[in-house]
Amino acid sequence: MKKAFVIGHPIQHSRSPLIHGTWIAEHGLAASYEAIEVTPDGLPAFVTRVRGGEFVGGNVTIPHKQAVFALCDEVDPLARTIAAVNTLVVSPAGLRGFNTDYMGFLGNLDQTLPGWSNGLRRAVILGAGGAARAILVALRERGVAEIVLLNRNAEKAVALAAEIGGPVIPGGLEDYARHASETGLVVNTTSIGMHGSRFAALDLGLLPRTAIVTDIVYVPLVTPLLADASARGLLTVDGLGMLLHQAVPGFEAWFGVRPEVTPELRRTVEATL
Numbered sequence: 001m002k003k004a005f006v007i008g009h010p011i012q013h014s015r016s017p018l019i020h021g022t023w024i025a026e027h028g029l030a031a032s033y034e035a036i037e038v039t040p041d042g043l044p045a046f047v048t049r050v051r052g053g054e055f056v057g058g059n060v061t062i063p064h065k066q067a068v069f070a071l072c073d074e075v076d077p078l079a080r081t082i083a084a085v086n087t088l089v090v091s092p093a094g095l096r097g098f099n100t101d102y103m104g105f106l107g108n109l110d111q112t113l114p115g116w117s118n119g120l121r122r123a124v125i126l127g128a129g130g131a132a133r134a135i136l137v138a139l140r141e142r143g144v145a146e147i148v149l150l151n152r153n154a155e156k157a158v159a160l161a162a163e164i165g166g167p168v169i170p171g172g173l174e175d176y177a178r179h180a181s182e183t184g185l186v187v188n189t190t191s192i193g194m195h196g197s198r199f200a201a202l203d204l205g206l207l208p209r210t211a212i213v214t215d216i217v218y219v220p221l222v223t224p225l226l227a228d229a230s231a232r233g234l235l236t237v238d239g240l241g242m243l244l245h246q247a248v249p250g251f252e253a254w255f256g257v258r259p260e261v262t263p264e265l266r267r268t269v270e271a272t273l
């Protein structure tokens, strides 16, 4: 029996056991995937337990994505650039760390709006936290000519832009209006949108009519930002698909089967939101 896990603190809210459990059942695997509460103090002991061979690997979520990085024997170059690990794979060479938020973000847009990045000249990322790091690298790797990185704390955006490099223009959220007219993609990576919160001043009317607006917040599924964008006739992509797609590479590495993100899986998870 192959065993995998997701660790976090808190972890009860995680939808990952439902996602992986659905795939395990679908493929008839002798496998399990469980949520395990691990506090920051308990992380080194848990990693020692993983090294003992009980698990084939697992997922790592808030607040351990940075701390676990230092405990891996090998970190994938992409995860190294993003400076966070959300997926662990136990291999004969030791504990290997990956970041699949990158693939999750791209996989969601590729499946929902195929060709979305063709000719995309400017994207605006709102936020400069952990998720923004992965998305910034993803957009850079897709060859977006100009990535505007706007954060409440503009200094954090400046630091992240300098660290990641590439065609990144950092600033504060108040700089949005200056960049909006040429923007083909807006990505919200801040926690605004949860609990009904909305951006105080973000005029979506300034965007081209062909712009895409995507939110990585998925509770609620339709955030106020997405609702406003839809009302204006803009294309929108919600954040649930990112959560589903980021789970694919880990499942494949642990269990040797590449699972599909199907409409049925989406409905199953959506029903729990």
Ligand code: NAP
Pocket (backbone or CB within 6 Å): 101, 104, 126, 127, 128, 129, 130, 131, 132, 151, 152, 153, 154, 156, 189, 190, 191, 192, 194, 216, 217, 218, 239, 240, 242, 243, 244, 246
């Ligand atoms: P994080 O590292 O804590 O970053 C939070 C970001 O939100 C920062 O840029 C922060 O700005 C900004 N922010 C928070 N409150 C704000 C406010 N009132 N006004 C303006 N900006 C505000 O968090 P994270 O890990 O990047 O996650 C961010 C969100 O994405 C969470 O809601 C998380 O659940 C979601 N997420 C979804 C997925 C998915 O698969 N769909 C994956 C990862 C994360 P400052 O720097 O100025 O504080």
